[in-house]
Amino acid sequence: xxxxxxxxxxxxxxIGRCQQCMMINLLLLIVLSSIxxxxxxxxxxxxxxxxxxxxLLLTALLMGLHLIAWCYYRLTEK
Numbered sequence: 001x002x003x004x005x006x007x008x009x010x011x012x013x014x015i016g017r018c019q020q021c022m023m024i025n026l027l028l029l030i031v032l033s034s035i036x037x038x039x040x041x042x043x044x045x046x047x048x049x050x051x052x053x054x055x056l057l058l059t060a061l062l063m064g065l066h067l068i069a070w071c072y073y074r075l076t077e078k
Contacts, residue, residue, distance in 0.1 A: 025063050032056045062076025 014021055036056060041049055 016066050016073055022066045025066060029059050029063050053057055
């Protein structure tokens with residue numbers, strides 16, 4: 001079941017506020033990191049390596065944005 005923030009199309013409203021989006025992103029980051037650590041990425045084609053690493057990097061950046069925004073909202077609440 002989606003919350004009101006998830007139903008919104010405004011990206012800025014979701015960052016750091018929607019717990020469901022944050023958990024999905026965290027799960028995706030954990031799965032990608034475990035694939036990176038357990039699979040032999042060096043045997044993949046160069047295009048596959050670059051695509052996978054870019055996806056992993058962007059997922060990590062999105063999780064970082066979520067954490068920074070979440071901390072900001074928690075500290076500024078009264």
